[in-house]
Amino acid sequence: MNSITRIPHRIDRDELFERMHISKDRPNYQKFKNNYQKLFESLPELLNIQATHALKANDEEKKIHKGLCEVSHIVYCLVTLGPKISEQSTAYFAEKDFLNGLMIDAMADILLFNASNDYYDTVKRDVYEEQGYALTLRYSPDDNIIPIQVQKKILEYVKGEALLSVGISTGFMYNPVKTLGYVYGADKNIVLAEKDHDCLMCSNLTCEYRSID
Template sequence: MEKVYHIPIRMERDIVFKRMHIYETQPNYNEFLAAYNELAEEIPKLVDARGIYVLKKADGRVPMHKGLCEVSHFVYVMVTLGAGISDRCTAYFAEKNYLKGLMIDSIADQLLFNLSDDFYPVIREDVFEKQGYALTVRYQPDDYIIPIQNQKVILEEADGSDLLNVSVTEGFMYNPLKTMGYVYGADKNMQIAEKDHDCGLCSNYGCEFRSV
C-alpha cells in the first residue's frame, strides 16, 4: 500500500497580497491585513495537507504528453488540502463576507502550489536518489496541451480515492477542489530535469503563479 505523506503548510502573505493586488499604499490596507491575520489563525485548523505518489511501469499506459513518450516509468502524484478550507470559503461567501471569501481562496491556491513544490524533494529522494530513476519535469492536466480528462487517470493510477478520499466530477474536476494531480516521467537512462516545474509547458497563460 502506498504511503500517505502529511506535509506542513507554508503560508506566504507577501505573495498572496501581490496576487490579490493588495499594497500598503492603499487606504484600506489595514483592513486587508487584519483579515489575513485572522485567516492565518484559522486556516491551520481547516487544512489536512497530504500527498501520495506511485512509480509505475509505462508499459501499456498512454503518455499524456510527448515529453513522457520515451521513459520507462511514470510517477503519478496527488496533493490535497482536504475539504475543510474549501467549505470555509463557501461559507464566507454565503455569509456575504466577500473579502475573507476571496482571500481564503487565494491563500488556499498558494498553499496548494507550495505543497506541490515541497513534496518534490520527498519524491526525488525516493525515486531518484534511492531507486535510481531520473525524473522529467512535472506534467499536469490543463485543458489544452494536456487534456483535463487525465485528472481521472491520475486519480485512478495513484489510488487517490482510497488514500486521500478524493473523487472526480463529470467535468473531471477534483473534489475536494484544492487538490492537484500530475505526472513525472522516470527512467534510469536519462539526466534528471534541472527543475521540478516548467511554466512553459502549461497553457494557462493567465496564471498568476506563472514565471514565464
Template sequence: MVYEIPLRFNKAAVFQQMHISKDSNHYDEFDRVYKELEQEIPTYAIAKGTFTLNEAADIGRLIHEGLSEVSHLVYVVLTLGSEISSFSTSYFEQKNFLKGMMVDQIADQLLFNASDDFYHIIREEIYRKRNFSLTERYCPDDYYIPIQNQAIILERVDNYELDISITEGYMYNPPKTMGYVYGADQNIITADKDHDCKFCSNFECEFRSDFEKIC
C-alpha cells in the same frame, strides 16, 4: 503511502497575488483580515499527498509527447482536503467577500507550495533510493495535456485515505487538489527544475509569473 506536507504561505505572496500593496485603499483592513485568517487557516487545511511509480507502457505518450520515451511514470496526487473550500464558501455565503477571496487565495498558495515541497520527498524516494531520474512535472490542463488524464492519475494512486473523487467533467473533489505525473527512467538526466510554465495552458494563472522568474 500518504505523506503530510507542512503548510506554507506568507502575506507578501498572498497580497501580491491579490494585487494589494501598502498604497492600496483600506490596506489596514486587508492586513487585519489576513492576520485573522493566518490563525484560522491551519484548522481547516491539511496538505496530504501520495505517489506511485508504474511502468509507462503506452500511457506516457498519450499524456504528453515529452513522456513518450520514458520507461516509467510517477503518478502524484496532492490535496488540502474539503474543509478549506467549505471555509471559503461559508464566508461568501455570509457575503464577506474579502475573507472568502483571501481564504481561496491562501488555499491556492498552500497547494502550490505543498507541491513544490512534495517534489523533494518524491525525488528522494524515486531518484535517491530507486535510482530513477525524473523529468519535469506534467499536469493535466485544458490544452497541452487533456484534462481527462486527471482520472487516469487518480486511478493509479492509493486514494483510500485521501478520499478524492472526480466529477463527470474530470475535476477533482475536493477542489483544492492537484494530480500530475513525472516521467522516470534510469537512462535520462533528472530535469533541472520541477515545474515549467510552458507546459501549462492556464495563461491567467496568478502563480505563472512567479514560476517563470525561476524557470
C-alpha cells in the same frame, strides 16, 4: 501500497497581497492585514495537507504528453488540502463576507501550489535516490496538451479515493477542489531535471503562477 505524506502549510503574505492587488497605499490596507492574520491563525484547523504518488510502467499505447513518450515509467502525484478550507470559503460567501471568502480562497491556491513544490523532495528521494529513476520536469493536465481526463487516471493510479478521500466529478474535477494532480517521467537512462517544473515548458498559458523571466 503507496504511502501518505503530510505536508506543513507554507504561505507568504506579501505574495498573497500581490496576487490580490492589495498594496500598502490603499486606505484600508490595515484591515486587509488584520483579516489575513485571523485567517492565517485559523489554518491549522482548516488544513489537512496530504500527498501520495505511484511509480508505474509507461506501457500504455497512447502517451499522455509528447515529452513522456520515451521514458520507461511515469510518476503519478496527488496533493490535497482537504475539504475544510473550501467549505470555509463557501461559508463566507454565503454570509456575504466577500473579503474573507476571496482571501481564503486565494490563500488556498497558494498553499496548494506550495505544498506540491514541497512534495517534490519526497518524490525525488523515493523515485530517484532510492529506486534510481531520474525525473523529468513536472507535467499537469490542462486544456491544451494533456487532456483533463488524465486527472481520473492519476486519481486511480495513486488510489487517491481510498488514501486521501479525494473524488472526481463527471467533468474530471477533483473533490475537494483544492487538490492537484500531476505527473513526471521517470527513467534510469536519463539525467535528472534541474528543477521541479519550468513555466516555459508548460502549456497552461493562463496559470496565475506562470513566471517567465
